[in-house]
Ligand SMILES: Cc1cc2nc3c(=O)[nH]c(=O)nc-3n(C[C@H](O)[C@H](O)[C@H](O)COP(=O)(O)OP(=O)(O)OC[C@H]3O[C@@H](n4cnc5c(N)ncnc54)[C@H](O)[C@@H]3O)c2cc1C
Ligand SMILES: Cc1cc2nc3c(=O)[nH]c(=O)nc-3n(C[C@H](O)[C@H](O)[C@H](O)COP(=O)(O)OP(=O)(O)OC[C@H]3O[C@@H](n4cnc5c(N)ncnc54)[C@H](O)[C@@H]3O)c2cc1C
């Protein structure tokens with residue numbers, strides 16, 4: 001099915017190994033939903049900076065948040081940037097060093113962030129952020145105050161100019177190497193949650209069991 | 216113990232939550248060793264780009280590799296860049312939404328990559344890369360050819376101008392919220408290896424058990 005950004009822009013057209021690329025909005029949205037983090041690149045005072053932040057998605061936009069006073073957030077509304085999200089899915093072990101690789105899904109987005117204005121809009125958006133990380137938790141929390149909302153900036157970036165590149169599957173060795181006597185295959189990798197560490201002063205002692213839907 | 220870059224430069228001085236920062240070379244090296252990936256930010260043809268790549272360390276330098284023809288690698292030797300490595304260690308669940316956070320270790324490096332020249336130097340360096348990912352594997356592989364080395368560019372970046380920012384530990388809630396009846400604590404997160412997937416044509420069927428020393 002054709003989607004609005006199913007074709008690349010001049011900037012997002014993947015040149016190296018283009019067979020690993022897609023520009024499909026739904027596939028791009030799925031990677032943003034699965035990624036806890038984004039790396040944001042922007043130019044400021046003569047240097048390029050790359051800063052990691054938490055990230056979530058609503059519709060066709062990617063969202064970030066932080067302090068109103070943050071350099072990152074102030075610089076982003078003033079200029080174009082590039083946001084990259086990468087999920088490492090495995091280590092690909094070939095018969096030759098040269099054909100080793102990684103399995104991954106990554107998205108590169110270009111554009112300019114815009115401010116999410118107003119207490120109500122920020123409230124709804126931060127609720128969506130919490131919903132990504134721990135569905136259902138928001139209503140159990142001490143309610144967010146206006147003071148907290150005022151100290152917080154929420155920004156969003158359109159996913160319209162974005163590319164997805166992904167590798168999956170086993171090693172691709174040269175024909176003449178197939179019988180080389182070394183183990184070849186994939187070591188799958190994923191972000192996993194360990195046993196919850198209850199805060200010593202937590203009144204509720206039993207951690208809710210929330211399956212990890214991202215990472 | 217004082218190390219060469221134990222003090223920040225004007226660019227690397229962490230301003231937001233500076234108590235989470237350090238500039239110690241050994242601590243920075245440990246994060247590079249633990250990180251499978253880096254996100255590289257550079258300006259090229261009027262845009263900032265952020266590209267993910269595998270990364271390893273030798274002494275005071277961080278290394279990357281790729282195709283000789285790659286835009287990324289060609290652009291990097293021509294200008295300054297910013298390289299960021301982030302390890303997500305946990306989700307910090309507070310009693311209020313506002314005090315939720317993530318535990319992490321991240322390094323931001325500024326500088327300019329230089330080319331690792333010569334077949335022998337590239338060979339040694341790619342061997343060090345393999346040693347990070349799968350210790351001892353290099354000698355079992357079909358040997359690297361000169362043709363492969365010629366098609367490959369290896370670049371390195373000094374870690375001299377770098378900062379490390381890290382958060383660990385439980386939620387820091389406001390005093391008046393401590394008895395709020397919601398679970399508070401940390402959900403630890405880490406990159407884990409799953410069961411090895413042996414290639415259907417692998418002559419060796421038993422995967423070597425290599426503990427994950429990074430990720
Ligand atoms: C986990 C991981 C590890 C990797 N390790 C290496 C490595 O060690 N060496 C190496 O050479 N490459 C590696 N890559 C691939 C790397 O991200 C680039 O795709 C590749 O280096 C080509 O870069 P380029 O700037 O020359 O690409 P070009 O194809 O010239 O880039 C053109 C445009 O394509 C899009 N694009 C490029 N790369 C990506 C991407 N990864 N995801 C989404 N869109 C993209 C962007 O819009 C970019 O502006 C890795 C990728 C991932 C996710
Ligand atoms: C996993 C993770 C999730 C995060 N989520 C968020 C979020 O959702 N919202 C948010 O506001 N912040 C988040 N951060 C923190 C974020 O990376 C920045 O530290 C923060 O946003 C301040 O950015 P700034 O450019 O305003 O910092 P400044 O303090 O002005 O940056 C000055 C210099 O400090 C150094 N520096 C800044 N940040 C880092 C870093 N993370 N690691 C190493 N050196 C650094 C760099 O050299 C930078 O040039 C997260 C960090 C990590 C690792």
Ligand code: HEM
Pocket residue numbers: 016017020092097098099100101102167269280281282283285341344345348359363364366367368
């Ligand atoms: C040590 C284990 C290695 C790993 C994990 C690894 C991983 C990777 C990855 C993930 C890519 C990106 C491919 C993509 O764009 O999807 C890549 C590209 C590349 N690697 Fe490696 N690599 C390894 C060893 C080597 C060695 C030893 C060589 C050379 C002797 C080499 C040469 C290359 C080249 C030339 C490319 C560029 C491919 C292209 O863009 O056309 N790699 N590598």
Ligand code: HEM
Pocket residue numbers: 054065066067068070126129130133144148149151152153231232235307312313314315316317382
């Ligand atoms: C939903 C879960 C949330 C998570 C996982 C989260 C995560 C984070 C992280 C990791 C940081 C960076 C701290 C650092 O620099 O070390 C941060 C900063 C910040 N967050 Fe959140 N956050 C969440 C919800 C909220 C909410 C609901 C608000 C506001 C109501 C908020 C306001 C802020 C502010 C103001 C900062 C900046 C701190 C500073 O730089 O001084 N966060 N958040």
